Amino acid sequence: MMKLQNFFKFFLFTFFITFSYTSFSKENINDNVKKLTLELRCMTCQNQSVYDSDSDFAKDIKKIVKEKFKEGLNEKEIKDFLTERYGEYILFKPYFSSKNLLLWLFPFVLLVISMLVFIRNLKKN
Amino acid sequence: MSSIIGFYSLCLSSIISIIVLIPNSITNIKIKNFLFLCRCSTLFVCISFLSLVFAYVNSDFSNFNVFQNSHSDKPLIYKITGVWGNHEGSILLWLCMISIYGLLYSLISKSLNDFKILVLKIQSALFVIFAMFVIFTSNPFLINSILIKEGLGLNPILQDPALAIHPPMLYLGYVGFSLVFSLAIASLLKKNNDQDWIIETRKWSMISWGFLTAGIALGSYWAYYELGWGGWWFWDPVENISLMPWITGLALVHSLIMIRGEQAIEKWIVFLAILCFSLSILGTFLVRSGILTSVHSFASDASRGLFILLIFFLTTGFGFLVFLIKSPTKKNDLNLLFINKTSALIINNILMIIAVLTILLGTIYPIIIEVITNTRVSVGGPYFNSTVLPILLPGFLLMSVAPVLSWQTNKIQKFKIYVIFFIILSAVVCIQSYFTNFNTWGFIGLILGSWIITASIISIFLRFKFSLSLYYIKIINSFIAHIGVGVMIIGITFSSIYQKEYNFNVTVGDKINIDNVVLKFESIDIVEEKNYQSLRANFLLEKKGQLINYIKPGRNYYPVSKMITTEAGIYHDWLKDIYITLGNNNNDVWFIKIYINPLISFIWIGVFIMIFSSIIAILKK
Numbered sequence: 001m002m003k004l005q006n007f008f009k010f011f012l013f014t015f016f017i018t019f020s021y022t023s024f025s026k027e028n029i030n031d032n033v034k035k036l037t038l039e040l041r042c043m044t045c046q047n048q049s050v051y052d053s054d055s056d057f058a059k060d061i062k063k064i065v066k067e068k069f070k071e072g073l074n075e076k077e078i079k080d081f082l083t084e085r086y087g088e089y090i091l092f093k094p095y096f097s098s099k100n101l102l103l104w105l106f107p108f109v110l111l112v113i114s115m116l117v118f119i120r121n122l123k124k125n
Numbered sequence: 126m127s128s129i130i131g132f133y134s135l136c137l138s139s140i141i142s143i144i145v146l147i148p149n150s151i152t153n154i155k156i157k158n159f160l161f162l163c164r165c166s167t168l169f170v171c172i173s174f175l176s177l178v179f180a181y182v183n184s185d186f187s188n189f190n191v192f193q194n195s196h197s198d199k200p201l202i203y204k205i206t207g208v209w210g211n212h213e214g215s216i217l218l219w220l221c222m223i224s225i226y227g228l229l230y231s232l233i234s235k236s237l238n239d240f241k242i243l244v245l246k247i248q249s250a251l252f253v254i255f256a257m258f259v260i261f262t263s264n265p266f267l268i269n270s271i272l273i274k275e276g277l278g279l280n281p282i283l284q285d286p287a288l289a290i291h292p293p294m295l296y297l298g299y300v301g302f303s304l305v306f307s308l309a310i311a312s313l314l315k316k317n318n319d320q321d322w323i324i325e326t327r328k329w330s331m332i333s334w335g336f337l338t339a340g341i342a343l344g345s346y347w348a349y350y351e352l353g354w355g356g357w358w359f360w361d362p363v364e365n366i367s368l369m370p371w372i373t374g375l376a377l378v379h380s381l382i383m384i385r386g387e388q389a390i391e392k393w394i395v396f397l398a399i400l401c402f403s404l405s406i407l408g409t410f411l412v413r414s415g416i417l418t419s420v421h422s423f424a425s426d427a428s429r430g431l432f433i434l435l436i437f438f439l440t441t442g443f444g445f446l447v448f449l450i451k452s453p454t455k456k457n458d459l460n461l462l463f464i465n466k467t468s469a470l471i472i473n474n475i476l477m478i479i480a481v482l483t484i485l486l487g488t489i490y491p492i493i494i495e496v497i498t499n500t501r502v503s504v505g506g507p508y509f510n511s512t513v514l515p516i517l518l519p520g521f522l523l524m525s526v527a528p529v530l531s532w533q534t535n536k537i538q539k540f541k542i543y544v545i546f547f548i549i550l551s552a553v554v555c556i557q558s559y560f561t562n563f564n565t566w567g568f569i570g571l572i573l574g575s576w577i578i579t580a581s582i583i584s585i586f587l588r589f590k591f592s593l594s595l596y597y598i599k600i601i602n603s604f605i606a607h608i609g610v611g612v613m614i615i616g617i618t619f620s621s622i623y624q625k626e627y628n629f630n631v632t633v634g635d636k637i638n639i640d641n642v643v644l645k646f647e648s649i650d651i652v653e654e655k656n657y658q659s660l661r662a663n664f665l666l667e668k669k670g671q672l673i674n675y676i677k678p679g680r681n682y683y684p685v686s687k688m689i690t691t692e693a694g695i696y697h698d699w700l701k702d703i704y705i706t707l708g709n710n711n712n713d714v715w716f717i718k719i720y721i722n723p724l725i726s727f728i729w730i731g732v733f734i735m736i737f738s739s740i741i742a743i744l745k746k
Contacts (some may be wrong), residue, residue, distance in 0.1 A: 039507045047361050047505070052354045054708060092505030103490050103504070107483040107512045114475045122468065 029069050036065055036075055039092050040082065049092065128188045131176035132266035135217075138169035138224070139256035142249040149242070156238050160231055163245055166252070167224040174208075174221045177265055181208050186276050189267040190214060196278035196685050198656040206289035207279045212429070213265035215292055219409075220259055222300040223252045230304055230329070236321055243315055247307040254436055262429045278685035281657070287347040295340030295367065299405040301333025302370060302398075305377070309398035310444060312391075313451045323391070326398065327381040328743060334374040335739035341367050342732040353691040353706040355624065355720040357728070360506040365488045366408035369481050373401045376477040378742075379470055382603075392452055393474070399444040404481075406437045411488070466530040469523050476520040480513050487512070521573050524610065525580040528603045529588065539587055546579055562623075570618025577611030599745050606738035613731025619724035627719045640721050642703070643667040644676070649715075658682045659692075662707050662715060666696055678705040678717070699726055 037051035037058075044057040051062075061082070068078045082090055094100045145162050154162075180188045181204050184197040194211040195204060209215040227248040234241055259265075282288075305326055312322040344367070349357035358364060377397040383390065410433040487504045494502050526543065554572045558564075581604040589601055598605070627639055637644040645665040652659045661679035665672060678694030696703040701723045708716035 041503050041505065047359060048354065087501060089501040089503055092503050093507035094502050094504060103486065106486055107479060107516060110479050110482065111516060114479065118475065
């Protein structure tokens, strides 16, 4: 009984974490445009994404993104193109790069460390 | 006249509070007189606030603050709420609340006199600091040097019922944590061994947390119907800032539960209490200084920002210094097992604090980068979604069963029933997601939300005999709160992931078929209201040929401030909202955006349940 219980608990934890990285959905250009423009800042608005905004700037960007997708560029290439033009300010989700290492690793490093400390205390008991 | 009364009573109130701070050994004051002085201070600051309200109601434009933020044409309610619709007035409200919290504490608390006096002194010290801030940098009682007959008007987007009560609610939350802060510091300085202060801290942190929840919810509901972006949470810096003390407060409330297992970790509780208030002040600093670009930066001023930064370092520094020097030495051996109630509570606390730190980092990261490298970066929604959510995920999973875990052992009673129900539930959700569009986050959210609800309900039925009484509600209260969270998770998942969006160009008389309903564009109406002009498109909502309701999206034009606000038209239903915003027109062709937001009402229902449960928790002894 105890074993089952423990297994069940572990199962629950791993289940969701592994599951969150698999996806089965099909994607087309419009979905791609939506997904990408949601991650871009409308630079003439107050904290609004390009996708949500109706400003002229946002309309232009949407058009550019769509064209680039049609030309066969992938998400990364389009982002590179846009950041070259407008700076990294346009990305709501900064690149995972050496410069932004602190931003991206901090939460997860903290998580791992605190879990290790927790497990160590657990064993002591 | 009212400005003068207001200013002098504010000064008088601060002077009394300074007198209160003089050590007892010098004045040798009796407790009765001490309390009398405290109450006088509260009375005067209330008079000060009321005289500002009076100036607003009477449209007394000799007051500079009224002149800048009010207009004689406004409806009475917005004249009153205009008091806190600007920086100076809202800080005066904040100040007033610090004092009122002190008063309520002195009336309700049953602590020993020594302890009570200490708490009130710390509270008065906070009061004095903020009073200095009001008097020197944000005085709402400045007199206009020339005679003026009309004011400049209140920002139109603030003229809204939800936003009228949003700031007071939020402030009651933020400022409530000042009392929690005072209690924690007093407990460190006093070193009394009894645990009365923990019980009091529990009550006051619950009250503050409840108000903060209501305040944040009102704010996001406002954002939902006023901004017209179809969503209700945008990870705007100001939203993040209110979320930080909220999550910390939640962690505090949870760790205070541990006294029931007689395992209170005082150190941790004190730490959280100080952190809560520090984050509240930090939030105020970031908003008021105008460092962050946000919809809230209506009053940015560098000197004010500097002053608040000073207050922040003073209080936080003092708080953590006392914490370091006099931190509780009593060591409780925690009964950590895999997995009992103590360890579940600790894991939840750890996850919440990591989430808070992540939000903090993400919010101030652009500032740091700009200072260091002089380039601008943005950290927005997508970042927070991909860091904060995965971190909180195991916590959500844990909360479904946490209340049934035992303090001593790691056995769960009737464990098999939970397993069976979980398997059934997963099967149902799998089948559901097979027949609809599969989405990973949708799947996780749905299974998580419904599992939290199911597990809580099973636990209630297994453990407690049903009876229709307040006592029964009190003992199942933690489950009720968790059901609220479950309902909210389902609402958030559905409304964000399965939201549908349509764009149309329509002329009057057109019919639109979407989602089993028909929308008929009836007319465009322009109506003159008291202080604005409203433009409304009138849509008839029909289902199977029957008229259900009207939806009226539109725009308001405020001539005083020459501003246009969008007003989304929303049809609320339990299962979905139909949300329409009216865009620009080209001759007679109107551009409209229609969002179908499924289950969004669940978010508000969930919030209601959580607030209800916090009220019950306050009543609980």
